[in-house]
Amino acid sequence: MTATPPRWSALTGTRILDLSRLLPGPYATSMLADLGADVIKVEDPAGGDLLRFAPPLFDALNRNKRSLTLDLRTEEGRNTFLRLAATADAVVESFRPGVLDDLGIGLAALHAVNPRLVLCSLTGYGQTGPYAAKPGHELNFLGLSGFFAVPGRLDGAPTRPGVRVGDMAGAMHAALALTAALAGDRADRQGQHIDVSLSESITAWCSLFALPLLGIEDPLAAGLVQGDNDVFTTADGRLLSLATFEDKFWIRLRTDLAPEFPEFPELGSADHDRRADRTAAREQVGALLRRVFAARDHDWWHKRLDAIGAPWAPVLTRPAELLTDPQAQARDLFHQPANGASTPQARFPVTFGAGLDSFRRTAPALGAHTREVLDELGLLGDRKPGARPVL
Numbered sequence: 001m002t003a004t005p006p007r008w009s010a011l012t013g014t015r016i017l018d019l020s021r022l023l024p025g026p027y028a029t030s031m032l033a034d035l036g037a038d039v040i041k042v043e044d045p046a047g048g049d050l051l052r053f054a055p056p057l058f059d060a061l062n063r064n065k066r067s068l069t070l071d072l073r074t075e076e077g078r079n080t081f082l083r084l085a086a087t088a089d090a091v092v093e094s095f096r097p098g099v100l101d102d103l104g105i106g107l108a109a110l111h112a113v114n115p116r117l118v119l120c121s122l123t124g125y126g127q128t129g130p131y132a133a134k135p136g137h138e139l140n141f142l143g144l145s146g147f148f149a150v151p152g153r154l155d156g157a158p159t160r161p162g163v164r165v166g167d168m169a170g171a172m173h174a175a176l177a178l179t180a181a182l183a184g185d186r187a188d189r190q191g192q193h194i195d196v197s198l199s200e201s202i203t204a205w206c207s208l209f210a211l212p213l214l215g216i217e218d219p220l221a222a223g224l225v226q227g228d229n230d231v232f233t234t235a236d237g238r239l240l241s242l243a244t245f246e247d248k249f250w251i252r253l254r255t256d257l258a259p260e261f262p263e264f265p266e267l268g269s270a271d272h273d274r275r276a277d278r279t280a281a282r283e284q285v286g287a288l289l290r291r292v293f294a295a296r297d298h299d300w301w302h303k304r305l306d307a308i309g310a311p312w313a314p315v316l317t318r319p320a321e322l323l324t325d326p327q328a329q330a331r332d333l334f335h336q337p338a339n340g341a342s343t344p345q346a347r348f349p350v351t352f353g354a355g356l357d358s359f360r361r362t363a364p365a366l367g368a369h370t371r372e373v374l375d376e377l378g379l380l381g382d383r384k385p386g387a388r389p390v391l
Helices: 024-034 055-061 075-085 099-103 107-113 138-145 165-182 198-213 247-257 275-280 282-293 298-307 319-324 326-330 370-376
Strands: 015-018 038-043 065-069 090-093 118-123 192-197 229-233 239-243 312-314
Touching: 015 024, 015 075, 024 038, 024 055, 024 065, 024 090, 024 118, 024 165, 038 075, 065 370, 075 107, 090 165, 099 107, 118 165, 138 165, 138 198, 165 192, 165 198, 192 198, 229 282, 239 282, 239 298, 275 282, 298 312, 319 326
Parallel strands: 015 038, 015 090, 038 065, 090 118, 118 192
Antiparallel strands: 229 239, 239 312
């Protein structure tokens, strides 16, 4: 499965060497690869990326890439990498600070062979500061970010998300920063080091909501949690989300449902039709809606809420439901890889008028493109008889 990278993309024609592993770095480079960059995944011959043990996730994060195996602990491996770096636009890595220098392929060595090269480093806490050398994972970054300082439930209890949002935030900032740094004429590009802290990335998101709570003794009183913006259980045990944040939607809901649910008049149009009043009465509003939604099954609510134009959606709690959702199907959001993999993948989640094929190449086997890449460098023909290979 191969196709041509998008001709309209500013990333088409750029070469990115990806030394990163696991989730954040590979997700960042997967977005760049989808958008046309030639991403070469440089892996250790002894097993490669640790995420290969989880093929569905690995396959989704590494499509449209090529795999080259090099032992960077050897002189020949390092020299080969530097020759490849001389042809590249960027290097992405996720080692702890200082490791790249210890390997002999740090910023100084890279700029010695390619002064215009952009080095993007993704680490837990950044290249400097008292936490720079600390190990860390997504839950640690969430803990520092203010994520748990922002209430999300009526009872104020902190809830850890199942999706690794701390890692994904850093990956998206890395992809955006690299796209900006690589834009324009390569001849005019300034070589630089992009320092991406996963902790800072998620903190930047969370601080937008946490910092306005400064000086507020009870965060629940700030209005971020409302009784009518929540998840509710229907009579048949299924879940739906309601988001009547705007007054017009609440007024329509209580007006149109009042004949069937006499409970609604107890809130009164004059008392609770304004957002601030409903938020102040969040416990009462929430309790009312829990009773109301528990009175009918999900299909009834589906038809009724659609009929009145309410801002609602089913809550999908099983992975298979993602694939059968009519909106996802209508927009061809998911794709079944052609390499026999059993797990579908989501396309790049933006539709371009000029077109974009997110599935040009399936994730590579370990070292699948080593000879191809070395041949592009002219290294295969340079090898002396009996020389130790770097494959």
